[in-house]
Amino acid sequence: MKGKSILAVALTLQMVAAYPVQAGASTAQTATTAILVNGEQSSLAKAPLLVQQRTYVSAEDASRILEGTWKQDATNGEMKLAKGTLKFELATGKVALNGKWLQDGQGAIVRDKQVYVPLRWMAEQAGHQITWNAEKKAVEIVMAGEESAFTLVDADKLTEQERAFIDSVKEQQGIHKQGDLYVIARGPSPNPGYGLQVTKVEQSLEQLFVYVKQTLPDPGKMYPQVISYPYLAAKVKLPPYTTISFLDAETKKPLFETEGNGSR
Known part of the structure; x- marks a missing residue:
């Protein structure tokens, strides 16, 4: 010593x-x-x-x-x-x-x-x-x-309460939030060929940008003529003072042309 x-x-x-x-x-x-x-x-x-x-x-x-x-x-x-x-x-x-x-x-x-x-x-x-x-x-x-990535989730793997929330909002076009669960709902569509696809997620200082593409039916493919309600469910835990914005992947404007849709 x-x-x-x-x-x-x-x-x-x-x-x-x-x-x-x-x-x-x-x-x-x-x-x-x-x-x-x-x-x-x-x-x-x-x-x-x-x-x-x-x-x-x-x-x-x-x-x-x-x-x-x-x-x-x-x-x-x-x-x-x-x-x-x-x-x-x-x-x-x-x-x-x-x-x-x-x-x-x-x-x-x-x-x-x-x-x-x-x-x-x-x-x-x-x-x-x-x-x-x-x-x-x-x-x-x-x-x-510590930042949790924006992750798409399967509704079948969610809790009963979370699935009930999805069922209550999936027919309404917009971004719906409950806790760390986000539901991106396209709204009524003519057939199941219409959909949504997350193409990119970007982090910039205190903002998270999620780019979503509104996909169209494949040309020449036959779809049942029934009203569908395309949606995506995702989870993300935002760090303090960080906001999330959902943008159209093609226009780079707010998704569904609704200003402030990331705050609901």
Whole structure:
């Protein structure tokens, strides 16, 4: 144990000598900013810092918040994230992504022998959404891995209550919502040859766009002449503050030409 303690002290002295506190860190202020992850407050081992209007958190806190792994030696720190590995050169503030030094990267700073990293920039590199909630005075992060994909579902595999909801709305053209269940209903059609098809789903900041094509009967094919009610059922759990819009795949306008149809 004594040998390890001596080694730890030596390493600390070596690290302090290797990367003196950078200019930016000298103006750092302890921040009282709360960090919300998927709507829940994250507990931090170290208080965050505010440096030039940027929130920095300790590397260990960042690794926990962003679901990465952090390791460091006397001169460098390395954060492994789902979308790549960031290497921080602690003496110079340089940072590399997957071995390539970045011209516009935001480096780490050192204060009181503790390494801090820029939270927003780190979250963006990991593919997460990060915003400032003025009302709660908190930084909010929506983890990319927590977003549930827009998934079409088979009505037979839904609950009795969900199937009853589908039966109650499938004849009415529009987008109908109950919890995380969405029903895209085309409305009355002359025969079963008419249908609906999801062609693409796009995520853009705090919006989810679902493109739907209104398909037509196959030419030359005979269909029973009975009224049908084509519909699609899908599930999606939207992250906080994210809205969903359903667009016509051909016109790129709101599906069924009904403005605001994604909010019902």
